[in-house]
Amino acid sequence: MPVYPPEPWRIKMVEPLRTTTRDDREEALREAGWNPCLLRSEDVYVDLFTDSGTNAMSDRQWSALMRGDEAYAGARSFYVFEEAVRAFYGYEHVIPVHQGRGGENILSRCLIRPGTHVPGNMYFPSTRAHQELNGATFHDVIVDEAHDAESEHPFKGDVDLGKLRAVIAEFGADAIPYVSLAATVNMAGGQPISVANVAETCALAHAHGIPVFLDTARAVENAWLVKQREPGWARASVAEILLALCAPTDGAVMSAKKDSLANIGGWIALRDPVLAEQARGLVLVYEGLHTYGGMTGRDMEAIAVGIAESVEEDHIRARVAQVEYLGERLDRAGVPITRPIGGHCVCIDAAAALPHVPRTDFPAQTVACAIYLEAGVRGVERGAVTAGRDPVTGVNRLPKLELLRLAIPRRVYTRAHMDLVADTVIAVHRDRDRIACGLTFAYEPRHLRFFQARFKPVSGASIFDTR
Template sequence: MVAFKSKMVESISLPSRDRRERNLEAAGYNVFNLDADEVFIDLLTDSGTGAMSDAQWAALIRGDESYAGSRSFDRLESAVADVMGFSHVIPAHQGRGAENVLYGTLLSSGDVVPNNTHFDTTRAHVANQGGEPVDCPVEVAFDPDADDPFKGNTSLARLREVVDDVGTERVPLIVQTITNNSTAGQPVSVENTRRVREFADEIDATFVVDACRFAENAAFVSRREAEFVGEDVGAIAREQLSYADAVVMSGKKDGLVNAGGFVATDDPDLYERCKERAILYEGFPTYGGMAGRDIAAMAVGLREAVEESYVFDRIDAVDEFGSMLADVGVPVYEPVGGHAVYLDAGTALSHLPCEVFPGQAFVCELYREGGVRGVELGSFAFPDTDRPELVRLAVPRRTYHREHFEHVAETAERVLEKRERVSGLEITSEPEIAELRHFTAGLEPIPS
């Protein structure tokens, strides 16, 4: 049952097919370069693209814009303590700003950073500090058909292999991302988080949880992990986060806002060190690159994110969207994650080898056929990582409805009907930072 009603609407329109063709070519076959007005259903990301509640809008209007010591920061600090269990908070303008603050504080050149699976900006921030990001997913993580409730877990065996290979002195930090965005938004069990905590203690490493979708993860735990079945989502979230030394957070996900993020910790020394770096890169520690109004809205959003009427509606809607796509024959990564449906483009366009980016080709065809914008998370976004050819259709929170999802499913079905005629792509230009190439690289179709 939908737990909200609309109080404001925005008009959208589907550009003509000829116009979509021209837009794709002008964008260099990279949908990041499309104007939002030229997109009908925008599933590029769930980051900052959702709708805020009336309570958040009220908080936004009442936001305190004081440079130092604002009431808005007090409300955020209180919300983080109540919802996530941490006493110290350093705001940032968004999640990657928080990553810069935390990883810039903790990492040095030559360090090795294991993660259940690094996402793009996390991987880039580790590399930017001279570190080496190493993925440690469980074996079933990249099997779209495996029946496992926690395919986002960290492999403890792989963690030990990494440390045995490089030595404990080179692993000052272990990261766990919940939910695991790079493995199709799959959840992480609380038990797995406990075991990673124990391993971090064993090698004297700092344990960081990337908590941007912590509430969605807790909702899955409530349904799938025997110890916690039926337990309160908020209590599960606090339990899971309690094992971390620090969290890095994009408030644009489970903070339910359009801007903002933070680092949170109970370690006073780490807090002071991060605070110094935040002043240099983000702003004074009680605003951190955010407007006071946005901080106030995020404080409300964190509390709303663990309300069961909201979070179960959220993950159920995404699951229903996945069923719509599967019903028309689209190969879908299962079980469906909490924030997005991931399509298996390698299977859908099996005639295209990974060298010609079948995932990106599928993304382009979704736009060509129906004005739908998704994102490739395969060999184009993650070069040299041997990941499957996935396409993510990320669902903005409280934004689209069943009719929109039906349009996406119909569009994907049309792509499948012409699959043999879909050609691969080649890169014509790309940035120096390989970890970020999918944001700005240009491509062109390979002549058939």
């Protein structure tokens, strides 16, 4: 069992949690259409649906809120925010947006035209949605080990350069507007990409005139994992590794709701001044003026402080150790999880946990419901529901990984909460044979269906065998 370091913070304010009964949770889940995403937060005891925007801000961040300059144009807070991004991520042109998907939308509209192709190290739902809505096809060029939950490969986020070369050879460089990289790779379980692979991927793409853009939402966690796993980086600071990850790339999109410890906000950062001016023009249309981009001055001040706090070694060490603690407890109890344990989440291999539930009956969604019913713990499906349908054939995509993601917010939960989560998951796994069936759609939205879909048991009134 890994050492659980004392949290490098102390509690100054508390938010009460509501304890519910099994009957309460069954009623709530049925009303939510067997989709934990649609539950009211007051009906959830430990919420691991996402680590996005659910972080606890520090006293320094709350103090920074009071310094917010709410001027519509040219607010002082923008320049504080801009300087923090430049200092810690190394990009010259910084354009605020309301959150990460706002940046994805702007970048896609700037660069993608119908019939183009975007290679990347595994898809992320909102990123691929913007790419497809603008007419591109996404191509997964991640290493094969990323699709194997049991593989201990230390850098499952790495690009397979042979796969990338094949995509370039098949479609031509002119049909590839950019390469889309993520650090870490969410859909593989928070798996990192190595500094060396980022550099090699950029060198290959740039040799063909193709820019590379990095999703940096969890790049600080990626930098910490590089420090632990990649030869030559053990003595470097997390801040130095973060700059090294960004240095070869042409720009980045950021959701500040993750690593930057904020509840809202994000940015696009670019090196090309012409592209930056194009992006600012679209931000004016879709987000707000280019010096606030849908955020308040208060938001920008809090993010600037959060960026600096995010690379503090004590913070990131404890943050990732908490994730590792939960993962190791589950692994030691025989719960199949994605290995190695990632930076922000523990992912249960639902296909291995429920081999009797067909992939077409959504075993990860089923496990998510079972865990919520057990003790009010909410996770999110990351499998066939999230993958959606092929836009051409309309057939459900069945990715190799069928995961239930337990994403841990930063500075929110204690070791006691992690033990409750572990005990809950272990209990559900021990009694998994009681799960008699999976789920099917009762309502299916067209895009990002895992957010708003409603389900029903494939047979009977419950997923559980009631004998």
